[in-house]
Amino acid sequence: MQDKLILRVVAKWLIPVIILFAFYxxxxxxxxxGGGFQAGxxxxxxxxxxxxxxxxxxxxxxxxxxxxxxxxxxxVLLYAGVxxxxxxxxxxxxxxxxxxxEPVAGQHIGIILIELGVGITVGSVMLLIFFxxxxxxxxx
Amino acid sequence: MMQQISILLVVLPLLAAPIxxxxxxxxxxxxxxxxxxxxxxxxxxxxxxxxTTGRVIHYELGGWQPPWGIVYTIDSLNALVALIVSGxxxxxxxxxxxSVEKEIPDHLIPMFYAMFQLCLLGLLGIALTGDVFNxxxxxxxxxLSSYALISLGKNRKALFASFNYLILxxxxxTFFLLGVGMLYAASGSLNMAxxxxxFAEFENLQLVSTALMFIVVGIALKAAVFPLHSWLxxxxxxxxxxxxxxxAATATKVAVYALIRCLFDVFPMQYWLEMxxxxxxxxxxxxxxxxxxxxxQQTGMRRLLAYSSVAQIGYMIIGIGLINESGMTSTLLHxxxxxxxxxxxxxxxxxxxxxxxxxxxxxxxxxGKDMPYAFSAMVxxxxxxxxxxxxxxxxxxxxxxxxxxxxxxxxxVIVILVGSILAIAYVWKLVEALYFAAxxxxxxxxxxxxxxxxxxxxMLMLVATWLIVIANxxxxxDTELSLGAxxxxxxxxxxxxx
Numbered sequence: 289m290q291d292k293l294i295l296r297v298v299a300k301w302l303i304p305v306i307i308l309f310a311f312y313x314x315x316x317x318x319x320x321x322g323g324g325f326q327a328g329x330x331x332x333x334x335x336x337x338x339x340x341x342x343x344x345x346x347x348x349x350x351x352x353x354x355x356x357x358x359x360x361x362x363x364v365l366l367y368a369g370v371x372x373x374x375x376x377x378x379x380x381x382x383x384x385x386x387x388x389x390e391p392v393a394g395q396h397i398g399i400i401l402i403e404l405g406v407g408i409t410v411g412s413v414m415l416l417i418f419f420x421x422x423x424x425x426x427x428x
Numbered sequence: 429m430m431q432q433i434s435i436l437l438v439v440l441p442l443l444a445a446p447i448x449x450x451x452x453x454x455x456x457x458x459x460x461x462x463x464x465x466x467x468x469x470x471x472x473x474x475x476x477x478x479x480t481t482g483r484v485i486h487y488e489l490g491g492w493q494p495p496w497g498i499v500y501t502i503d504s505l506n507a508l509v510a511l512i513v514s515g516x517x518x519x520x521x522x523x524x525x526x527s528v529e530k531e532i533p534d535h536l537i538p539m540f541y542a543m544f545q546l547c548l549l550g551l552l553g554i555a556l557t558g559d560v561f562n563x564x565x566x567x568x569x570x571x572l573s574s575y576a577l578i579s580l581g582k583n584r585k586a587l588f589a590s591f592n593y594l595i596l597x598x599x600x601x602t603f604f605l606l607g608v609g610m611l612y613a614a615s616g617s618l619n620m621a622x623x624x625x626x627f628a629e630f631e632n633l634q635l636v637s638t639a640l641m642f643i644v645v646g647i648a649l650k651a652a653v654f655p656l657h658s659w660l661x662x663x664x665x666x667x668x669x670x671x672x673x674x675x676a677a678t679a680t681k682v683a684v685y686a687l688i689r690c691l692f693d694v695f696p697m698q699y700w701l702e703m704x705x706x707x708x709x710x711x712x713x714x715x716x717x718x719x720x721x722x723x724x725q726q727t728g729m730r731r732l733l734a735y736s737s738v739a740q741i742g743y744m745i746i747g748i749g750l751i752n753e754s755g756m757t758s759t760l761l762h763x764x765x766x767x768x769x770x771x772x773x774x775x776x777x778x779x780x781x782x783x784x785x786x787x788x789x790x791x792x793x794x795x796g797k798d799m800p801y802a803f804s805a806m807v808x809x810x811x812x813x814x815x816x817x818x819x820x821x822x823x824x825x826x827x828x829x830x831x832x833x834x835x836x837x838x839x840x841v842i843v844i845l846v847g848s849i850l851a852i853a854y855v856w857k858l859v860e861a862l863y864f865a866a867x868x869x870x871x872x873x874x875x876x877x878x879x880x881x882x883x884x885x886x887m888l889m890l891v892a893t894w895l896i897v898i899a900n901x902x903x904x905x906d907t908e909l910s911l912g913a914x915x916x917x918x919x920x921x922x923x924x925x926x
Contacts (some may be wrong), residue, residue: 361446368442381435383491 292341299341306334314407318399324406331407332414344422353419356412363409370401430478431487434502437471437510437556440464441549449542454529457538461545462521468514468552476507476909480916494558495622501558505917508760508910509555509685512767516677517548519771523892524670527778531582531668540580544674547573551682560608560694561618563686567604567650570682571597574675578667589662596649596659604646610639611694620694627696640700643690651683653745654715657738661722664734665787669778672730676737677771681763684744688759691748692921701751708749713843715742720850724857729777729787732854733770736813739847740766746840747828753918755831758824760914761907765812765820768900772809775893776802779885789858794867796859801890803862805897810855812900815848819904823911 314327339347371382379386384398444464451457479485485502488494502510521544532540550570557563575597579590608618614630615623630636645656652660660680664672691700719739726732740762747759777787779802784792796803812819825844832840903910 358450361450364446365443368439368446372439372443375432375435375439380432380488380491381439382489385491 295341299337303334303338306330306337310334310407310411314403315400317403318396324403325410327403328407328410328412329414331411332418335415336418339418339422344419348419351415353416356416356419359412360409360416363405363407363412366405366408367402370398370405374398430475431485433471434475434485434500434556435487435489437468437475437514437552438549440467441545441552445542445545445549448545449539451538454534454537455525457541458521458525458528461524461541462518464545465514465518465521465548468548469511469518472507472510472514472552475502476504476511476913479504479507480913482916495617495619498557498559498562499619499621500556501621502556503917503920504913505685505688505760505921506555508764508913508917509682510552511913512681512764513548513551513555513678516674516767516771517544519775519892519896520670520674520677522895523673523775523778523889526886526889527669527782530782531670532580536580540577540668543573543576544670546570547577547674551678554682554686558620559618560611560620560623560690563689564601564605564608567683567686568601570679571601571650574671574679577671577675578663580671581666581668583666585662586666589659589666593659593663596656600646600649600656602646603642603649607639607642607644607646610635610642614639620689623694624696627699631699636695636699640695643694644687644704647683647687647690651680651687652738652741654711654718654738654742657715657719657741660738661731661734664737664774665728665730669774669781672734673771673774673778676734676774677767680737680741681767684741684759684763688748688921697751697922705749705751708745709837709840712742712744712746712749713840715739715745716843716847717850720847720854723854724850726854727789729780729789729792729858730774732789732858733773733777736851736854737766737770739851740770740813743824743828743844743847746843747831750828750831750835750837750840751922752831752835753915753922754827754834756918756922757911757914758827758831760917761820761827761910762824764910764914765824765900765903768820768896768903769809769812772805772893772896772900773813775889775896776806776809779889779893782889783885789861790868792862793865794863796862799885802885802893805890805893806862807859808897809900810858812904814851814855817904818901820900820910821904823904823907 310327310331313322313330314324317323317327335347335351374383374386375381377386384395385391386394387397388394441464444460448457448460451460475485479502487500489498489500492498528537528540547570550566550573553566554563554570557566575590575594578593579587611623612618614633614635615626617623617626649656664676667675691697691704716739719735719737719742723732723735723739726735744759744762747755747762779799780792780795781787783799784795786792808819812821815821815825825848829841829844832844
């Protein structure tokens with residue numbers, strides 16, 4: 289689709305907006321509907337659009353598979369890590385209240401970090417799945 | 429202290445799996461997995477020792493109180509299942525490196541081990557949780573990772589088997605989730621203990637009996653109970669050997685555990701006492717005969733063992749259906765014992781696969797003579813499968829017979845005896861092919877050129893196999909650990925005194 293001028297221009301404008309919206313859903317998730325999963329999917333959709341319009345090759349140049357894999361693992365580790373830190377600070381696994389001196393602040397820190405882990409993993413796994421299938425269909 | 433340690437069974441694999449997935453070297457990946465499984469085994473042994481005194485460990489995740497939060501309640505039944513899973517995982521990992529090296533492409537090996545850890549995580553989670561929705565989540569974690577693990581088999585049919593399992597497994601999970609959803613709609617709670625205590629409030633709702641049916645059918649599919657077993661033989665016979673050992677020994681057992689937990693600790697026993705036991709005894713009996721007969725017809729060693737698993741699951745279902753102390757004890761014992769037998773037998777099959785590149789019986793004719801250690805291990809595990817006194821198989825069959833006689837189910841007694849005779853037939857089929865049949869001309873095209881793998885069985889594989897075989901005999905003679913935990917669990921399930 290590289291020759292479709294309108295698509296290219298619109299995509300160029302849309303992609304930053306989509307990413308911005310993903311960040312909004314991500315970081316406002318503890319106050320409003322949303323959270324890591326939704327944000328991850330929205331975030332990955334920006335890159336899906338990019339690779340549909342500008343070609344798979346250029347998308348993979350921006351986000352190599354290896355880094356996506358690292359990111360997917362890092363998200364899980366962040367999630368589990370927060371739980372373990374809570375355990376080390378005297379609470380149960382994933383007991384955010386133990387994360388700060390004040391329970392409410394602890395809950396905030398905990399939920400933000402956990403959702404960040406979920407978002408990173410979901411976003412990168414979505415892209416990994418897309419790239420894996422896309423490579424099978426498209427000639428290299 | 430003990431409480432914080434109990435959660436480590438789930439947390440450690442969760443931490444280790446992503447790390448393993450990122451590791452480059454296959455030896456390092458194996459080492460991490462091996463250490464992890466041994467640590468998990470140690471922890472679950474410790475927990476079992478702790479809870480057999482009658483104590484129940486409660487762990488509230490995130491510090492949220494039940495029934496709102498997720499709670500892990502660990503009694504002897506949970507601890508026994510966790511012990512089976514982590515013990516078999518440790519033995520499998522001891523066995524794994526050579527076989528994985530041969531069957532899995534090098535660049536996928538770290539991913540393979542990571543997936544194995546996730547599967548372990550799921551199964552341990554099912555074993556520990558006291559929350560029905562959490563149980564579903566762990567069921568999915570273990571199932572999704574096992575689909576991926578099975579699809580890695582060298583044979584091209586592995587992909588098809590895995591896809592078949594994926595479709596059926598997803599249907600099973602969906603049924604279970606629908607059931608849980610209906611139960612939640614009726615009760616407003618997902619906590620097992622809470623649902624059970626408040627059961628009288630909503631037991632008249634049609635929704636609740638529908639929920640029961642959905643849950644039972646869903647788990648029965650996962651446990652490969654007779655008419656829903658069709659995914660099992662192909663998956664186990666085309667999966668990589670390491671995977672078929674681990675899954676054959678643990679996955680269906682854990683599903684049977686989930687069935688027991690849902691039937692006794694979510695729904696009260698009186699609720700389903702009139703409809704389910706007859707169905708379970710009938711299906712179990714058919715499974716025993718059908719599985720054994722199909723096992724005799726098979727020409728591949730792993731396929732034969734897989735059909736025998738269908739039959740053995742039949743025994744477990746009969747044991748639940750008898751609704752008496754001996755029957756229930758036999759089911760729980762058989763969870764433990766069958767894991768030991770099948771692990772040993774699939775380990776031997778894995779050794780043959782490594783050395784002869786095949787588990788088809790006519791490729792293996794006469795190989796038993798060249799591989800005395802592997803062959804004798806197979807014979808002992810086979811005897812245990814038949815139920816010869818002095819092996820673990822005898823103990824569980826004995827209790828099952830006792831339970832059937834106490835409740836006047838003479839049909840079941842006959843089924844057990846016929847099942848044992850059929851078991852002799854299919855174990856003999858293996859022995860005959862491996863030892864007495866004349867060796868055929870070796871199929872050269874099946875052997876990787878320039879490898880000496882055919883020359884001798886790897887030491888670690890033999891050690892792991894023999895450890896399990898010795899356990900087969902040890903727990904057939906000293907039943908204190910397994911029987912103690914099982915009868916303790918039965919008392920709390922059936923509510924017959926503490």
